[in-house]
Amino acid sequence: MASNFTHPLFPLIRKLDSIATLTDEERQAVENLPVRIRALRARHEIVRHGEKASQCCLILEGWACRSKVISEGKRQIFSFHIAGDIPDLQSLHIPLMDHDLCTLTQATVAFIPHEAVRDLTMRFPSIAAVFWRDTLVDAAIFREWMISMGRRTAFDHLAHLFCELYLKQQAVGLAGEHRCPLPITQGDLADATSLSNVHVNRVLKEMRGKGLITLRSNTLVIEAWDELIRAAEFDATYLHLQKRAVP
Numbered sequence: 165m166a167s168n169f170t171h172p173l174f175p176l177i178r179k180l181d182s183i184a185t186l187t188d189e190e191r192q193a194v195e196n197l198p199v200r201i202r203a204l205r206a207r208h209e210i211v212r213h214g215e216k217a218s219q220c221c222l223i224l225e226g227w228a229c230r231s232k233v234i235s236e237g238k239r240q241i242f243s244f245h246i247a248g249d250i251p252d253l254q255s256l257h258i259p260l261m262d263h264d265l266c267t268l269t270q271a272t273v274a275f276i277p278h279e280a281v282r283d284l285t286m287r288f289p290s291i292a293a294v295f296w297r298d299t300l301v302d303a304a305i306f307r308e309w310m311i312s313m314g315r316r317t318a319f320d321h322l323a324h325l326f327c328e329l330y331l332k333q334q335a336v337g338l339a340g341e342h343r344c345p346l347p348i349t350q351g352d353l354a355d356a357t358s359l360s361n362v363h364v365n366r367v368l369k370e371m372r373g374k375g376l377i378t379l380r381s382n383t384l385v386i387e388a389w390d391e392l393i394r395a396a397e398f399d400a401t402y403l404h405l406q407k408r409a410v411p
Contacts, residue, residue: 171195172274175224175336179248182336182405183294190288197284199274204267210252211265217255219275223247226271227347231355232263241356243305244268244329244348248336253299256281269347297404304402313358316396318367321357323396326377326384328403335405346384 171177177194180186186194201224204210210221213232221228223245230242230251242263245251251265256278267273285292305328312321329346333339354364371377376392378385386392 172199172201172224173197175248176222178336180294183297184290190291193284193288197276198280199276201272201274204271204273206267206269208267209264210267210273211261213261213264215261217252217259217261219277220250220255220281221252221265222274222276223249224272224274227268228265228271229268230263230265239355240358241352246333246338253295268352301404304404308402318359318363319370320396322353322367323392324398325357326386327393327396327398330384330386331400331403331405342386342389344384345382346379347382
């Protein structure tokens with residue numbers, strides 16, 4: 165069955181299709197999920213630390229992040245999320261949130277009741293396997309971020325992050341040839357890399373000076389992909405990308 169580009173849950177179907185080939189019955193079951201769709205402003209808290217979740221949040225448009233704020237008001241971003249992602253999928257089994265889920269940009273999100281997701285995965289084990297795989301890839305990305313935090317230089321860390329964000333978007337048809345949306349601030353990059361805003365700005369200037377990247381109009385343009393990969397010592401194995409979705 166051809167993809168229904170106008171269906172509200174198309175981003176989720178596109179994400180699932182980037183991992184496995186859905187049958188017509190599976191695709192229809194996903195499309196029939198009961199959802200409540202909301203348009204949210206930038207910097208909106210979708211789910212807060214300490215809350216008990218009863219639904220999963222699917223990003224339809226825009227960017228979101230998982231983060232935590234310590235007592236001094238400093239924020240650590242754990243992950244960035246794009247259209248098709250369900251950042252709180254783990255709440256199906258661990259409903260008490262131990263971090264915040266927030267929008268970074270204006271975003272459209274779909275809220276899917278836990279019982280509906282459980283029913284879907286019980287009726288279609290292959291979809292359950294894809295969701296399980298997605299949480300395992302999340303864990304692999306966390307491990308790579310830990311390496312960046314602890315062992316990579318600021319330059320290598322940002323270069324590695326840019327490679328990751330580009331390939332993740334390319335896998336679901338959201339990126340062009342060595343260019344992708346990057347609608348986040350230097351402050352967001354600082355909170356994701358544990359660097360200061362000043363340090364991030366200095367590294368970005370160095371990258372531009374070396375002809376590696378260009379940032380304009382919320383778009384990351386990778387001018388020298390091979391050189392950026394070498395600088396970051398980037399190995400995409402941890403992303404476990406299998407095939408590119410049909411956009």
